[in-house]
Amino acid sequence: MYKIIIDSCGELSEELKADGHFSNVPLELEVDGYMIRDDESFDQKDFLRRVKESIKGPKSACPSPESFMSAYEGPEENVYVVTLSSKLSGSYNSAVLAASLYEDEHEEHKNIHVFNSKSASIGETIIGLKIQEFEEAGLPFEEVVAKVEDHIASMNTFFVLETLETLRKAGRLSNLKAMIANTLNIKPVMGSTKEGTIQQLGQARGMKKAMVQMVQDAIKCTKDCEKRVLAIAHCNCPERAQFVKEQVEKLAKFKKIVIVDTAGVSSMYANDGGIILAL
The missing domain is CATH 3.40.50.10440 (Dihydroxyacetone kinase; domain 1)
Structure with a gap:
């Protein structure tokens, strides 16, 4: 067993x-002193509202x-x-x-x-x-x-964010860089390193182009796709997850493709509109 x-x-x-x-x-998640347990009681819409209104941004324990x-x-x-x-x-x-x-x-x-x-x-x-x-x-x-x-x-994880505000509030991104990205509609394509940290792999103008680039980068570095499960997590944007799935299917055949909505901690990282791809 x-x-x-x-x-x-x-x-x-x-x-x-x-x-x-x-x-x-x-x-456990915390937004401006309000504690949230990341379990079946997690309310994504309420959490995203609190994050948007927060000056300091969310934290996790x-x-x-x-x-x-x-x-x-x-x-x-x-x-x-x-x-x-x-x-x-x-x-x-x-x-x-x-x-x-x-x-x-x-x-x-x-x-x-x-x-x-x-x-x-x-x-x-x-x-x-x-x-x-x-x-x-x-x-x-x-x-x-x-x-x-x-x-x-052998695994890789990629993600594209709609907004950089959570990273800015957490002190992981300068105010100037976040402002320029938001003003010019630049979306960074991020990914995991082999050590388990986060790195920026590229960027594109607009979410659709960024998601296409993310898929291309993911397929390019993956061997034996037909033997692998590919998974897509989305934060409150199922239509984007479906778009990513369609882009994947144009380039490679996988053993299985799974789509889920993000839970609490992943919603904190991805923020409203974010897309995560793992394979």
Whole structure:
């Protein structure tokens, strides 16, 4: 028996929620002193309204070790944990500490491995699906871990933002650069590094051109597309997700394409109108 635990930056589709093997451990969000739990109670529209009206911008707090320890409980012998990139959040360190504490406090042996996704959002979900694929194939725990770590090393995550305001408010972008980008309708194409940080890969005038460029960049750096799952997460813009899917299908054939709406933490990063692509 196995379970796959993903911190709430990783979206779970309704299908995965009903699967029985997947669960989320929620992060906490805060906007101007208002606390929001990133779980089933998350109200995306209310959150985006608060973010838009906020002067300081939103913040997030990783789950406590106790939250992860509680998720580790149960009859499952193999427990796999997928967290937001350790370069972006303390979620990974919290999950690792929880695994050590769990072993100290329990006599029965349980296999627990924490994966640093070096990604975010739907990238974490893809890793969860890969874990399930190897588990259902009957591979032993150690082999599942090794193969999934290899898969993480080959993954890429891309995103395009409608607005740079959240990055500006968080101090990650100068006021001048944000103003110029908004005035000229310049949309940066962003992506993950192999270390799990964020980098700008390019830019385009307008969202449609930026999304096309994002898809082209993604396909260009991906091998064996037909063996991979490609996932698209959108923040309150399903029509853009569909557009990205159509652009992907023009260039390559994938094993499966998944589209989900962003949950809390991903909505904070993507902001209203943002698109995330992972493969």
